[in-house]
Amino acid sequence: MSASFPEGLLMSNNFEKALRFLNEVEKLKMVYRQNMVVDGSRYENSAEHSWHIALMAIVLSDFSDNKNIDLLRVIKMLLIHDIVEIDTGDIFLYDVAANQNKLENESESAKRIFGLLPEEIRDEFLALWNEFEKRETPDALFAAALDGMQPLMNHYASQGKGIERHNIKSSQVISKKKYIEQASKTMWEYSLEIIKKMEALGYIKSA
Amino acid sequence: MSASFPEGLLMSNNFEKALRFLNEVEKLKMVYRQNMVVDGSRYENSAEHSWHIALMAIVLSDFSDNKNIDLLRVIKMLLIHDIVEIDTGDIFLYDVAANQNKLENESESAKRIFGLLPEEIRDEFLALWNEFEKRETPDALFAAALDGMQPLMNHYASQGKGIERHNIKSSQVISKKKYIEQASKTMWEYSLEIIKKMEALGYIKSA
Numbered sequence: 001m002s003a004s005f006p007e008g009l010l011m012s013n014n015f016e017k018a019l020r021f022l023n024e025v026e027k028l029k030m031v032y033r034q035n036m037v038v039d040g041s042r043y044e045n046s047a048e049h050s051w052h053i054a055l056m057a058i059v060l061s062d063f064s065d066n067k068n069i070d071l072l073r074v075i076k077m078l079l080i081h082d083i084v085e086i087d088t089g090d091i092f093l094y095d096v097a098a099n100q101n102k103l104e105n106e107s108e109s110a111k112r113i114f115g116l117l118p119e120e121i122r123d124e125f126l127a128l129w130n131e132f133e134k135r136e137t138p139d140a141l142f143a144a145a146l147d148g149m150q151p152l153m154n155h156y157a158s159q160g161k162g163i164e165r166h167n168i169k170s171s172q173v174i175s176k177k178k179y180i181e182q183a184s185k186t187m188w189e190y191s192l193e194i195i196k197k198m199e200a201l202g203y204i205k206s207a
Numbered sequence: 208m209s210a211s212f213p214e215g216l217l218m219s220n221n222f223e224k225a226l227r228f229l230n231e232v233e234k235l236k237m238v239y240r241q242n243m244v245v246d247g248s249r250y251e252n253s254a255e256h257s258w259h260i261a262l263m264a265i266v267l268s269d270f271s272d273n274k275n276i277d278l279l280r281v282i283k284m285l286l287i288h289d290i291v292e293i294d295t296g297d298i299f300l301y302d303v304a305a306n307q308n309k310l311e312n313e314s315e316s317a318k319r320i321f322g323l324l325p326e327e328i329r330d331e332f333l334a335l336w337n338e339f340e341k342r343e344t345p346d347a348l349f350a351a352a353l354d355g356m357q358p359l360m361n362h363y364a365s366q367g368k369g370i371e372r373h374n375i376k377s378s379q380v381i382s383k384k385k386y387i388e389q390a391s392k393t394m395w396e397y398s399l400e401i402i403k404k405m406e407a408l409g410y411i412k413s414a
Contacts, residue, residue, distance in 0.1 A: 015393055018266045023364055025262065026245045029255045038233045042249070048236045051258035055232065055286050059225045059328060072279045079262050121266060157230055186222055 014118040021116040024086070031085045034092050035154050036162040043162060044154065046082040046090055053146045054078045060146065063186045066138035077132040077143040080125055084109035093151075093176055094168050103133065135179060145183035152177070152194045160203025170199045171207055221325040228323040231293070238292045241299050242361050243369040250369060251361065253289040253297055260353045261285045267353065270393045273345035284339040284350040287332050291316035300358075300383055301375050310340065342386060352390035359384070359401045367410025377406045378414050 028050070032043040057074045082090070087109035091098045114125040131140045152173075155163050173195050181188035198204045235257070239250040264281045289297070294316035298305045321332040338347045359380075362370055380402050388395035405411045 015267075015270060015397070018270075019360070019397070022259070022263055022266060023360065025259070026361065026364055029244045029251065029259075030246055030248065037236045039237055041237065044236065045255065047255035047258045048252065051254045051261070051286065052229070052232070052236075054258070054261060054282075056229055058283060058286070059229060059324065060222075063222060063225075072282070075261075075279070075282055076265060079258065079265070117266065153226070153230065154233065157233055190222070190226070 017116060017118045018121070021113070024113060024116055025083055027086045028083055031082070031090055033090050033151075034163050034166065035151060036158045038154070038158045040158060040161045046085050049150065050079055050082055053143075053150050056146045056150060057143065060184075060187070061142075063184050064138070064142045065184050066142070069138050069142050073128065073139045074143045074146075076125075077128050077140065078146065080114075080129060081132050081143070081147065083113055084129070086113060092166070094166060094172055106133075138183075141179070141183040145180040145187055148177045148180050149187055149191050152191050152198075155203060156194050156198055160198065160201070164203050167205055169205045169207060170195050173204060224323060224325045225328070228320070231320060231323055232290055234293045235290055238289070238297055240297050240358075241370050241373065242358060243365045245361070245365045247365060247368045253292050256357065257286055257289055260350075260357050263353045263357060264350065267391075267394070268349075270391045271345070271349045272391050273349070276345050276349050280335065280346045281350045281353075283332075284335050284347065285353065287321075287336060288339050288350070288354065290320055291336070293320060299373070301373060301379055313340075345390075348386070348390040352387040352394055355384045355387050356394055356398050359398050359405075362410060363401050363405055367405065367408070371410055374412055376412045376414060377402050380411060 025047075028047040029045050031046040033046060033049060035044050036042065037044050037048075054075045057071060057078055061069065061071055061074075084106040085091075088102070088105045091102050093099075110126060110129050114122050114129070116122075117125065131137055132143055133140075135141055135144045174192070177191055177195075178188070180191055195204070199206055232254075235254040236252050238253040240253060240256060242251050243249065244251050244255075261282045264278060264285055268276065268278055268281075291313040292298075295309070295312045298309050300306075317333060317336050321329050321336070323329075324332065338344055339350055340347075342348055342351045381399070384398055384402075385395070387398050402411070406413055
């Protein structure tokens with residue numbers, strides 16, 4: 001894969017750095033997830049997933065239980081949170097073995113890819129990415145809750161295509177997603193209802 | 208295509224409305240553009256394109272010549288600007304006939320799709336979408352400049368795959384994109400350099 005950068009087109013050092021990064025992240029459009037787009041024609045990729053949850057942040061911001069969230073910071077986290085997958089691939093949430101070295105590998109990837117940027121933005125993105133991963137601040141919790149709820153909405157809308165074959169149990173889904181409740185009771189209640197429906201329809205397994 | 212909404216899972220009227228909209232916009236992932244992702248494996252879709260330019264807004268905000276831009280407003284415009292294409296499809300910039308009723312058709316689509324949202328966000332999105340289309344305010348000009356420059360970067364990186372067959376002339380590209388200069392002299396200078404390189408490489412035609 002060659003997202004080649006046009007050498008000799010460079011205007012200023014920081015502009016050049018920004019463009020190198022923006023060319024590099026083209027590759028996120030080719031990082032595929034386990035679920036499909038809703039017509040079942042192909043797997044969803046991490047770039048369009050990131051678009052969807054950034055839009056969700058705007059539309060659902062009223063449903064954050066903590067009213068002091070900074071929407072711009074939440075959106076920045078969501079737009080960059082999966083960029084590390086360019087090096088690591090998308091690690092399936094329910095794959096225990098693959099998740100063992102996830103954070104370590106993704107940290108290396110964050111350093112490499114955000115490291116292409118001018119210093120100030122590099123440091124901002126590294127800090128936002130770490131904050132998102134830790135899920136401790138209100139902004140990170142809300143962002144992570146959106147990232148956790150979108151796949152459920154997609155699995156339901158795409159009738160379980162792509163994920164059905166993994167035979168996930170509803171208890172696994174609940175265990176992995178229950179942190180949503182810390183960000184939004186409404187979003188968690190809704191997530192539980194979707195999980196119940198998906199179990200009834202056979203997209204995921206019981207208990 | 209059935210992005211069916213789980214009836215009977217509804218928590219509150221505004222939450223329900225927001226989710227209907229968020230389910231509807233899954234379809235933007237299946238609106239394909241004329242250019243390809245950089246490995247040439249498939250056409251780029253409007254959802255991942257929107258992700259890319261929202262990220263560009265953050266990374267390139269220092270290069271807006273007008274220093275009074277509101278980054279959150281710019282990002283909102285970019286995340287929603289192509290949603291109308293769910294009804295109209297992506298209209299190729301250089302297709303004169305197809306562009307004749309573009310604004311009228313897209314306005315109808317904006318009313319229908321943003322109309323799914325709670326009133327307050329519906330009105331905000333309609334206003335932002337109209338502002339973006341008019342390209343008069345600093346926020347809209349900068350947002351539109353990013354939307355104009357990203358395809359050039361992509362065409363170059365993907366070696367013209369997808370767009371080459373249209374035999375576009377460099378003069379057409381310059382004419383359609385020269386508004387970028389109003390937002391950022393640096394971005395326009397860079398855009399002109401890419402256009403020149405693409406012409407030399409045969410991705411677009413001379414004059």
